[in-house]
Amino acid sequence: MQSRRNFIGKVATGLAGTLAASNVLGASDRIRFGVIGAGARGSELLREALACPNTECGGIADIYAKPREAAQAAAPGARVYADYRSLLEDRSLDAVLIATPPHLHAAQFLDSLAAGKHVYQERPMAFTAEDARHMRSASERAPNLVVQVGHQACSSGHVTDAAGFLRPEWMGRITGIRAHFFRNTPHGKPQWTRPVYPDMTAENIAWEAFLGDAPKREFDANRYLNWRSFMDYSGGSVTENLSAQLAFWYKLLALEIPHAVTMTGGVYLWKDGREVPDTMHVSLEHAEELLFSWDSGFGNSQLGITEDVLGTDGTISRSQQIRYVPQKINRPGGNEMMGTMRTEPRAHMQNFLESIRGHQQPNCPVELGFRVSIACRMATESYRRQRTVLWDAASEEIV
Secondary structure, three states: OOOHHHHHHHHHOOHHHHOOOOOOOOOOOOEEEEEEOOOHHHHHHHHHHHHOOOEEEEEEEOOEHHHHHHHHOOOOOOEEEOOHHHHHOOOOOOEEEEOOOHHHHHHHHHHHHHOOOEEEEOOOOOOOHHHHHHHHHHHHOOOOOOEEEOOHHHHOHHHHHHHHHOOHHHHOOEEEEEEEEEOOOOOOOOOOOOOOOOOOOOOOEOHHHHHOOOOOOOOOHHHHHOHHHOOOOOOOHHHHHHHHHHHHHHHHHOOOOOOEEEEEEEOOOOOOOOOOOOEEEEEEEEOOOEEEEEEEEOOOOOOOEEEEEEEOOEEEEEOOOEEEEEOOOOOOOOOOEEOOOOOOOOHHHHHHHHHHHHOOOOOOOHHHHHHHHHHHHHHHHHHHHOOOEEEEOOOOEEO
16 A cells, blocks of 8 residues: 555655546536545445436445445446455546545545546545645646546535525625534444444454555454544544535635634533544634634434534525525515525536546636635644644744
8 A cells, every 4th residue: 555655745746647547528528537435425426427418437445345345236237346446447437536535635646647537536535634735736736537526415506595695785795604413323322323334354454555555553343333423533523514514614715714713512411432523612713804604413313414604694594405584674565585506416427527538627726626625624734732732824824
């Protein structure tokens, strides 16, 4: 497994400038794709892509045989690989779908672009600020390759509805966004914890490939399977959930990277060895004089998954539906309105494929993924350091 240090060194010395050009596809051409990471999310993306017109899966890579073989059942003609780099050697593949733990994203992303593949990169785009910078750089060096970051709400009908509601005369001055992400599970069934099966052994799982450039440690099937609970591989609810809510509003409001982020909380409920918090608050301060506040927990679902954009003249409330509510003190004649736009099935995947055929920018490009990745990393760094962290825009470093 190539280490992060090695591939960053290659990019820094200019080797990324030799990125291969992709095959030029027309509007009606079949797109052959491969899947890197065939777990639950990778298998879902595989099915989404196969359900889109004129697609074919040519390869599936995973470090564990069981999900490889399970995914192949959905694409019987696909070859299977234990090492994703072998999949990338298949010149007949036009694109790859990457659905692996966040700490592996950068290496696989850079290798995929270097192999001339269009990339659907599951969220978050990058795990660290360093990864984000080099992924952005590699994408800039390959302008003919399409990259779609997997923030699916960016292709939803809510985007059109929200854009219509965000009229200055309806919203006034926006100074805050209050967001929630709350879930609950039955007693004794912690969020994200899956049972370890007997065949999850060092002989059946390429452990070194899973670790990548994360700290070395002895084989641990629980860390492999339940990687979302460990800070070496994931930011927990921040990278899984806050990232998606940020991406939607960063897109609509064109928000830049926050200049200061504070995260507090802890493991208050599920004392099962997890490192990422199960109860948390994140405050993101933006130079646009807007405060994005986010609360999340895994012990009560009453508040649900919501965002409220707060303007002097109106509010946009988003959950499963989206609506506009006027502030009667400033818009006495304003009317409440519900969003009307439908989200088509597989809209984000279809947008990725259409962007490849049409040689156009997708709905969630690298620059948006970059801003969201940095904001999320600032949150997890604040939690680790137990203080507010700042973004140094000149050096592009978290301080």
